[in-house]
Amino acid sequence: MIYVNQLGSVVWCILAVTQGIAGFDKAEWIRNASTHEPENSHSYLDWPRIHFSGTFWFDSPTGNNLCENYDIKTFDDRFRDDPSILGWNPEGSGCFQLLDCKVTSVCYTNGDCSTHRRTDRLIGTPVFSNVDRPEAKIADIDTAYIAVPTIFGLSLHVPGAFSGKFVEAPMSNSYHKTSKREHSGHLGADFYSLLVDVDWHGEDESHSHLVKEMKQLSLQNEVQNVLSVKFNLDNFEAFSKSGKFGTGRIVGSIGVAGPAEPLHGLRHRQMHPPSSNKRFGIANFRLFTTRGKILIDLGNSLPYNEQGFPDPDVTQTLQLAYPLHQPTQFLNCDTEVVILDEINYSSNLWYEDTAGIITVPSTTTLTFNQIKEVSERPLFIRQLNNISRECEMIVLSERLDGLAVGFMGDRVFRQDPGDSWKVDAFLVKFGHPFEGIPLEIETAKSVKKKHMYSRCGKGLHVPFNQPPTAVHFTDVANSNQNGIAVFEFVGYNPDNPREIIDGQIYLYEISVHGQDTLTSSLPIVIFLYNSFEVSPGGPTWHRDIYPIFKMYSNMFPSMNNIINMASYEDVCRKIWMLKMTMALSMDDPEFMPVTRDLSRRKQRAILQWLDDPKLGDIPKPSLEDLKRDLQTALELELSTIPHI
Template structure:
């Protein structure tokens, strides 16, 4: 089902992403060479980058429901028809905000949201509440904006599920909420796009950006983080070490997804991260006449309808979604042929701009943190024209050079990468187009020195795509000539790979009997360096006296699960072994303090006797 199905709503507003950026630079992880200036504000790549005092908070701000689509495919934007329109999409009101966290300084392009609660309603009253399952952003588009550069001009998408749903809809006569609860009572799908992010520290809207999104039904049988639908993948060109959508004619289009609804004879097309924008005006920027067509081959593009996106406020009201009705003949055709977004000139000539990738493979969860001896599973889904693709072989291999595409943080302590991930290099899809790959991690043996663990990129592809440009071997010698990336990619999404961070192991002696100076302090010092808001304003974790005197509260937050918004460290980059080491140290401090307090109490009682 997913967010493109119905009943669904669309909403728009703002978000706040307030990460600390001291840890964007790998050289800042070296305690021996860390300088106080690394906690000062500066442009990206200098000092503490653009937000060294960041809290890590992630918030939904002023998000308003603009339209609803009912199960039968009809829609309304009138609050007199459905009172949920005009109400808010909010985050938590009874606990701290969610957190925005990078996986690693050398993989900053899958920033995850942890601990976010989503509520629908007004002020303190909600009609629906759920927990947003943590996920990283995907399909980052670095040059979406026509008038902003760098991160402010970029866009990306988040898609996940809302679970642990709490419904309270008796007090509102909303057809949408009633249909949504009946259709999907236990789990919902949520997708949103983020862009126009403000990195100017002197601006009143610093750390604020634009957000539009949709919420719809979800099934446990489908993936959580993408839609089993029709996937449009542009040709890409390599510019300054990163891949950007190729300009066709005078205009580039990026990723898009469509869902063919056979029950209502409609196509729902998501252009939310597909079209360029003039961000200062907040409007879609293109004046071209875009249409949807299906491709019968040999240059035969049969038009299905116009894609109207030029009206003021269209993007915010519709969250980038367009619904096209289909005749019976059109429905039969789109189930047989791939889709294409095209333009048409004044004399009827058709130019294809963005084509559907007919055979498509995607890993559902694509960000993993692992420790020595741990195992996990990766769910792959293969489709052909949106339908399950059974009996196909999925290939997977390590390609660390993929990290270079994304333009990561400055410096590299070492490029040595021992192979410590065990997984099936080949597996087959079942009748549902699904393949499940087990993955096991072992100790990487500290290849990066002052940065814990190692990041790995798992590139995967379908049978018949063995010649994909990323199917190559990385030179074993870190001093070897760097790999020259292909200048162009045809139908390949360079973002579509799996990122795995495997942490180092510690000795059992360090874990069970930690000493402050040699074991605990270096970890706490690094955290104090990289997260100055904590060390300057709350607890200086590098100071033994401070840590010992706050051992109980620190033990509580260090023991919280990683998806709790109060989990420490906020950066989520503490290994299992280091967490156990710190907890054991704090337990020892707490026990010793209790003994001392008990002895003092006993002495006082004796003196008073």
């Protein structure tokens, strides 16, 4: 295990070299999963599964939070001591690690769950991250869009059970989970992905009946030794003077990944909060017709108080229900309903023990008629007044038509001009694939309303998706018999619209043709880089490499403890270090740069230069450079004149 201070972590993060995920083909998994029916496919929202909870540590780098910091011509070394410039954690390394995590409960194939170690020896077992390898990394896609930080290079290890590598995944479903918290502590979010290259831990597995069940089920699948994992993060402490600085709570679930599972989500049913209620988040759920049960994941859906417990002042009594008659208009407290069960979440350990997953009904099973009606009517959760027991509001509800859209593979992309890629979307209606429906891609509503832009200083406000012609895509695609619609994308040179920051951000949403958007909470996000051409005769330090390395040196001062990226001499002395880390795949925890915001064209140019580190000529300053230098000199001169 690796428990080190932050400086030691930075050294370990930079110097150690590991292998990325070997033998797992994401494109092949998506193709195969797209041909399977999701109804009987396993996931973490199923039986068997385990739940775990504990603490996570994220050493967030904040030097790249301001657009202006990317400009090497105006950045001053004096800025390093100014928190308004480099943020609340300028020495951040981007490392992510689990601390003090353990298995809190297990749920067996027969539906029984237990929190007692005497029932299963797996309960209480530690859950570690990145054993014998450097810490995982979290990186935002861009300084102007921080809604999809992605985890790279994470592995999970449960001694006596299994270990596996987490397929890199973006954050999803962020909402205001806790109240009265400063900084970012009020936010909650989740990460879905697969654990691949799973290794079952020899004879020790015989001590846990749950592990035996998971292994046997996994070995029955066409692609074996793949698990499904989802964890929720909240209560992050970003106040540097706190003893818990950089830590937060993690609660999660792990089950077996079935053949129809997407990379980063569930292909089932969803309930959403009304747009006016920011204290609730999206809830996935599944109807198991043969069991007469519903599993609902409320782990990242309910409001919590400052102590991290479900907030009864906000939620009060909650009921799961469906309309007595097929609805034709929106659901409200006047809707005649069939009550399925009340949601018992009041215990202080409920969340940690269950990861927010509940079984409905809790003590009985659905009747034949209830199964039939739930299969074709929307589910919703009503909030009742604790005293009067009257309905006060609908806090979560499924769409009246039962439609849900998601992604079989990635929805967050880092692309170079000339790249082509696919977005594989799925469409389900009450949890079943919906065939023959035209889906279309459109610019995200937030972009259309001009709410999303890059803001660099006083004069440069560049809206997202500009120029629109830099991204070409299939406008409309029909869902096939498995509910899958495939969209083709091609990227072109955006021609440096943001001047000092590479590339441009593009956001898109998917809707049923002619209807409202279905993926507003999970947009397609594209970071499209600018074209990059090296100097004739090959890259040189002064013209091609220094502008890139200087920027990273400015924004990530922790790097300078290891290597001065702005120094030709120091870089040349440590070429071996850069060759090792910059040639790795992006999903490797030791890939450089940690921020993963370097285009592949620039990466290739750097690797080419490292093989032949030519110094080259210093470029002549442009007229604009001379004007800027003169302006800076005048400002410095005036600032030194004493006031009379």
